[in-house]
Amino acid sequence: MNGPPWGRGLFLELDGRGPRHAQLTRALKEAIRNGRLPAHTRLPPTRELALSLGLSRSTALAAYEQLQAEGFLESRQGSGSFVAPQQMAPVPSKVPPAREVAPPSRYVTRLREGIDRAVGRRHYGLRYNLQYAEPLVQPGLAERWSKEIAHAAAYTDTDYPRTQGLPALREGICDYLARRRGVVASPDDVIIVNGAQQAYSLSARVLLDEGDRVALEDPHYFSSYQIMRVHGAEIVGVRTDEDGMVCDELPAEPARLVCVTPSHQFPGASLMSLPRRLQLIAYAEKHGSWIVEDDYDGELRFDGHPLAALRALDAASRVIYVGTFSKVLFPSLRLGYMVVPPALRDDFLAAKWLSDMASPAIEQAALAALIADGSFERFLRTGIKDLKLRRDTLLDGLRTHVGDRLELYDPPAGMHIVGWFRGLDEAQATRLVDHAASRGLGLHPMAPFYLDPPSRPGLLIGYAGMSCAEIREATRLFGSCLRELGL
Structure with missing residues (x-):
């Protein structure tokens, strides 16, 4: 039976959430379920639908395939795609009152208090975005990575991978850490995780009960603060200065966990001094505390050799070392690692298994190959040179176009600088950020x-994700925005 032609007068609206093919799938499914596309309606060819909605044909094809797999569409050879008869009535015009929903758990309540703010902090679609943690684009990296992925896909065992991670990758990480970060560890001490954020989450699950005290550098990563808070921890902020965390101000009532970024305090610019490092380790030994050392960009140092990690001083095995490949390679890889004290190894493995069983094996195998043949460190060296050039371009541009409106702190490492406004209050700085976004420039406040x-008020200014030409234009636009607002 040839049903009525495709949607006479039917309006489809994509909701803007997630990939386009998923949006189209939801829109068509809703039209089918509420009766706007009745059973046996013939849908248009994917090319015609894509053209009418301004989408790619592959997007429309993916939506049709998904709906067919779920039983909403059926394909008739030579005739096209038709709405399948449904075993459900159309959605009634009058919806009965919903039953009272049970309140969410305390975990979810705490989660929702912070996650909307966290997700909303990023700008998307701006022409010039001075966002921290944007990927550093390196010529040749994408091509090399695609080759390693293809090779790994052909030769990696298709069974479930080990929870701890592929041995080849853990061995490569140990060799790299010993040479570059002064960390001597066994592959048995290494656990592969899905980025530093999972490392923080596993640390909270393994080490904290609700009400346990966690000491964080203030300021610190917004996401790490949220993770600890959501797990029910009592958060104690510890001031930072030019020597890193002020360890004299660690809580007298012992913290169960202390989270630090000693090699490059985030988001500030300081390096934790040796006396402070020894003082922190002594605090952990005395009180039975654990330390999470987030070495997020310790190897990205422009001047001199990178300093050894805090873990290299840890004779008492109180430090949980966290590293990531997001900065040197790209954030979408979602691979990082932990070096855990032997006493905690089995606990972290159990938590990792319960969380997601294991990190993807094919990506691990490709990364292990990059490390083994020296390509990873070659990309690292090239990246450091590129970052220094972009940082110098940014500083020159800010001094030229923004002048003394910003007091700049430019550490000799990393992917960002910090600028503190002179002569602007919080309301004026907020107006500037909003106005800049309307002009296509992303500026990001320090306050969060x-x-x-x-x-x-201040700004966290990232520079890794733009070329030098784009950085020059961004700083020019920054100055224009200040003048347009009369600031």
């Missing part, structure tokens, strides 16, 4: 990283 608000 603080537990106690800073004394003046």
Whole structure:
């Protein structure tokens, strides 16, 4: 039976959430379920649908295939795709009152208090985005990675991977850490995780009960603060200065966990001094505390050799070392690693298994190959040179176009600098950020990283994701926005 032609007068609206093919699938499914596309309706060819909605044909094809797999469509050879008879009535015009929903868990309540703010902090679609943690685009990396992925896909065991991670990758990481970060570890101490954020989450699950005290640098990563808070921890912010965390201000009532970024305090610019490092380790030994050392960009140092990690001083095995490949390679890889004390190894493995069983094996195998043949460190060296050039371009541009409106702190490492406004209050800085976004420029305030608000407004300025030409244009636009607002 040839049903009525495709949607006479039917309006489809994509909801903007997620991939386009998923949006189209939801829109068609809703039209079928509420009766706007009745059973036996013939849908248009995918090319025609894609053209009418301004989408690619592959997007329309993916939506049709998904709906066919779920039983909403049926394909008739030579005739096209038709709405399948449904075993459900159309959605009634009057919906009965919903039953009272049970309140969510305390975990979910705490989660929702912070996650909307966290997700909303990123800008998308801006022409010039001075966003921290944008990927560093390196010529040749994408091509090399695609070859390693193809090879790994052909030769990697298709069974479930080991929870701890592929041995070849863990061995490569140990060799790299010993040479570059001064960390001597066995592959048995290494656990492959899905980025630093999972490392923080596993640390909270393994080490914390609700009400346990966690000491965080103030300022610190917004996501790590949220993870600890959502797990029910009592958060204690510890001030930072030019020598890193002020360890004299660690809580007298012992913290179960202390989270630090000693090799490059985030989001500030300081390096934790040796006396502070020894003081922190002594605190952990005395009180039975654990330390999470987030070495997020310790190897990205422009001047001199990278300093050894805090873990290299840890004779008492109180430090949980966290590393990531997001900065040197790209964030979408979602691979990182932990070096855990032997006493905690089995506990972390159990938590990792329960969380997701294991990290993807094919990506691990490709990464292990990059490390084994030296390509990873070659990309690292090239990346450091590129970052220094972009940082110098950014500083020159800000000094030329923004001038003394910003007091700049430019550490000799990493992918960002910090600028504190002179002569602007919080309301004026907020107006500037909003106006810049309307002009296609992403500026990102420092305040969200603080537990106690800073004394003046500032910006976290990332530069890895843009070329030098784009950075020059971004700083010019920054200056224009200041003048347009009369600031």
